[in-house]
Amino acid sequence: MKGHVLVAVLVYWISLAGAHTESANNWISTIWDDFKEAVDCAGCQALLGGLKLVAGFGESFMEDVLIGVCDISGAEDSDVCAGVIANEGPAVHYSLSNLKIGSHTAKTFCASLVGLCDYPAVRPYNLTFPSPKPPTTRPPPSGKPPIKVGHFSDTHVDLSYETGSNYNCTKPICCRSYTENDAPGNTTAPCGSWGNSNCDPPHQLQENMNEAIADLNPAFSIYTGDVVAHDVWLVDKAEALQDFNATYSAMETLGRVYAALGNHDAAPLNLFPSNQLPSEYNPQWAYDTLASDWVGLTGIQSVESANEHGSYSAIHPNSNLRIISYNSIFYYKYNFFSYTEPMEYDPNSQLEWLINELHEAESAGQRVWLISHIPSGDPDHFHDHSHYFDEIVQRYEATIAALFFGHTHTDEFQISYSSYKNRNWDTATAMGYVAPSMTPTSGPPSFRVYDIDPVTFAVLDFTQYTADISDPKKKPEWVPYYSAKKDYGSLLDPPVTDAHAELTPAFWHNVTVVMERDESVFQDYWARRTRGFQVSDCTGDCASNEICALRGADAQYNCFVEQPGFSFEKRDGRENSEALWKKKFQPECNHAGMAPLLAKIAYRASLERE
Numbered sequence: 001m002k003g004h005v006l007v008a009v010l011v012y013w014i015s016l017a018g019a020h021t022e023s024a025n026n027w028i029s030t031i032w033d034d035f036k037e038a039v040d041c042a043g044c045q046a047l048l049g050g051l052k053l054v055a056g057f058g059e060s061f062m063e064d065v066l067i068g069v070c071d072i073s074g075a076e077d078s079d080v081c082a083g084v085i086a087n088e089g090p091a092v093h094y095s096l097s098n099l100k101i102g103s104h105t106a107k108t109f110c111a112s113l114v115g116l117c118d119y120p121a122v123r124p125y126n127l128t129f130p131s132p133k134p135p136t137t138r139p140p141p142s143g144k145p146p147i148k149v150g151h152f153s154d155t156h157v158d159l160s161y162e163t164g165s166n167y168n169c170t171k172p173i174c175c176r177s178y179t180e181n182d183a184p185g186n187t188t189a190p191c192g193s194w195g196n197s198n199c200d201p202p203h204q205l206q207e208n209m210n211e212a213i214a215d216l217n218p219a220f221s222i223y224t225g226d227v228v229a230h231d232v233w234l235v236d237k238a239e240a241l242q243d244f245n246a247t248y249s250a251m252e253t254l255g256r257v258y259a260a261l262g263n264h265d266a267a268p269l270n271l272f273p274s275n276q277l278p279s280e281y282n283p284q285w286a287y288d289t290l291a292s293d294w295v296g297l298t299g300i301q302s303v304e305s306a307n308e309h310g311s312y313s314a315i316h317p318n319s320n321l322r323i324i325s326y327n328s329i330f331y332y333k334y335n336f337f338s339y340t341e342p343m344e345y346d347p348n349s350q351l352e353w354l355i356n357e358l359h360e361a362e363s364a365g366q367r368v369w370l371i372s373h374i375p376s377g378d379p380d381h382f383h384d385h386s387h388y389f390d391e392i393v394q395r396y397e398a399t400i401a402a403l404f405f406g407h408t409h410t411d412e413f414q415i416s417y418s419s420y421k422n423r424n425w426d427t428a429t430a431m432g433y434v435a436p437s438m439t440p441t442s443g444p445p446s447f448r449v450y451d452i453d454p455v456t457f458a459v460l461d462f463t464q465y466t467a468d469i470s471d472p473k474k475k476p477e478w479v480p481y482y483s484a485k486k487d488y489g490s491l492l493d494p495p496v497t498d499a500h501a502e503l504t505p506a507f508w509h510n511v512t513v514v515m516e517r518d519e520s521v522f523q524d525y526w527a528r529r530t531r532g533f534q535v536s537d538c539t540g541d542c543a544s545n546e547i548c549a550l551r552g553a554d555a556q557y558n559c560f561v562e563q564p565g566f567s568f569e570k571r572d573g574r575e576n577s578e579a580l581w582k583k584k585f586q587p588e589c590n591h592a593g594m595a596p597l598l599a600k601i602a603y604r605a606s607l608e609r610e
């Protein structure tokens with residue numbers, strides 16, 4: 001046992017005697033030392049042990065200690081430290097209080113948040129299906145003229161965006177007058193009127209994008225969530241409600257829109273407890289407000305269960321299509337309320353509900369679209385629930401036409417297989433489309449339009465659109481960037497170019513095979529992820545891991561290894577790692593709030609380690 005742990009225990013008893021201010025200071029240095037020593041799974045567990053002791057003194061004491069540690073580390077400006085910790089403190093306190101050091105939950109925490117434990121193996125869980133899988137297969141395309149469907153995601157409009165304010169600020173997002181020096185006229189780095197890559201966009205970018213989508217005459221659209229901006233240390237319920245209203249009101253010009261809940265769509269962000277936790281933690285106001293926005297936008301009478309936890313099932317009018325929107329934030333590694341002892345297998349029985357909905361669809365001969373925010377194969381998704389979800393997808397693969405996600409801000413896809421040991425074109429069973437973001441923090445703003453078979457609702461093609469917002473005065477012009485069939489289908493052998501052919505799971509598997517064979521095809525895909533923005537080098541292991549991730553709808557097979565956030569300076573030297581740090585923590589969807597703050601503190605601690 002390390003010396004500081006003994007000190008910690010001693011300090012614990014002293015604090016019990018009541019010397020709180022002084023002991024807070026002692027705890028700050030103890031926890032800061034724990035961060036410095038957390039270089040492996042045992043170190044991470046020791047750190048959790050220290051934090052658990054601190055949590056034992058109560059929520060506000062724990063918050064004071066964490067704020068103190070954040071300040072010494074210099075991970076963020078101190079107002080950001082204080083804001084983030086005050087927002088998410090109650091959830092962290094709840095989960096630390098109940099955590100058992102060394103448990104599956106604690107290891108999942110250290111594996112998924114900081115990469116210091118190996119990811120624990122998926123816990124077996126028996127899903128119950130009403131009947132065995134029938135021999136049905138995907139229906140062939142109807143050959144009828146396709147309909148168009150828009151897909152956009154991660155809008156993150158910042159209603160406080162100020163044209164002319166500083167884009168080169170010290171906060172996670174800029175283009176606001178945080179200080180006098182950031183104000184319009186006082187800065188040499190003024191934001192344009194349509195957005196900047198260091199900022200979430202102004203509302204008028206969304207209005208402009210909606211017009212561009214409407215001009216393409218979609219039959220309907222899907223929106224995979226994340227309304228609220230990344231000023232996560234400031235966002236409160238009032239701001240979130242204003243954001244919901246502004247964003248969803250603006251969508252009325254689009255006609256019917258089926259939407260999904262994002263991890264930013266509450267305040268504080270990310271925290272969506274299951275119904276097994278005390279209801280005081282539940283963002284019921286967010287579920288209720290979104291449900292009424294969704295009912296308004298879909299035109300249907302009610303969206304079943306939407307009021308309960310942000311999921312619903314709806315039949316698209318006069319069609320054979322059932323759209324199921326589910327809450328993937330229950331399975332999100334930054335949802336601190338998920339780290340219960342033990343972790344729940346099926347929070348809110350949502351998986352059971354999904355099975356029922358899919359079963360009804362199968363029995364009625366309907367096709368299904370599953371829409372959600374976080375891709376089930378994403379590194380941000382818990383392995384356990386990704387696997388359970390994938391088992392459901394496997395059971396209903398003939399009914400599920402496709403899955404649609406957002407969250408990553410990048411343009412990606414994920415393929416499901418009946419056997420992950422044998423990932424091949426003839427074992428590929430389901431296709432998940434991941435649309436990039438409108439917020440320009442990781443590439444120009446973007447949306448896509450699918451060509452959809454009007455009978456089978458299969459995806460026949462899509463075209464990605466982007467707009468250049470770098471000219472501060474020019475109105476954005478939305479132009480086609482690439483198309484799946486033209487830019488990938490033409491490369492297959494035999495080529496798939498028929499307008500009526502489906503982009504099947506086998507099609508996409510074959511695209512990944514071409515990527516493996518032809519480096520330039522992979523590089524084109526890699527650049528398209530960020531719409532050509534700050535394209536990093538990706539060859540060798542980076543490329544093969546990325547291809548593995550595309551074939552990894554069951555997250556345990558996505559080849560992702562969390563970088564030990566606590567020690568990556570070793571390879572890079574300080575200067576270089578500052579740059580890496582900036583990149584790693586740029587305000588993407590998954591890089592906001594308490595968890596990345598802890599990782600940043602850990603990174604700062606690692607720089608002081610000898």
Ligand SMILES: *[C@@H]1O[C@H](CO)[C@@H](O)[C@H](O)[C@H]1NC(C)=O
Pocket residue numbers: 124125126
């Ligand atoms: C799953 O079912 C098997 C066989 O019916 C049983 O042995 C096992 O205990 C069950 N596991 C769980 C986690 O319920």
Ligand SMILES: *[C@@H]1O[C@H](CO)[C@@H](O)[C@H](O)[C@H]1NC(C)=O
Pocket residue numbers: 168188189
């Ligand atoms: C941004 O600010 C940093 C210092 O805070 C400065 O070194 C850099 O030149 C600025 N960049 C621009 C484009 O103004």
Ligand SMILES: *[C@@H]1O[C@H](CO)[C@@H](O)[C@H](O)[C@H]1NC(C)=O
Pocket residue numbers: 179180181183184185186
């Ligand atoms: C710009 O800076 C000056 C002083 O440096 C300050 O008086 C003024 O209020 C600032 N402008 C704004 C809009 O904040």
Ligand SMILES: *[C@@H]1O[C@H](CO)[C@@H](O)[C@H](O)[C@H]1NC(C)=O
Pocket residue numbers: 242245246249
């Ligand atoms: C919601 O947004 C609409 C359109 O911008 C606006 O007219 C309305 O006043 C807003 N409602 C609330 C409650 O903020």
Ligand SMILES: *[C@@H]1O[C@H](CO)[C@@H](O)[C@H](O)[C@H]1NC(C)=O
Pocket residue numbers: 425492493494496504506507510
């Ligand atoms: C995928 O590749 C296999 C093997 O080359 C081929 O038989 C199959 O027709 C291809 N499928 C599609 C949709 O491209």
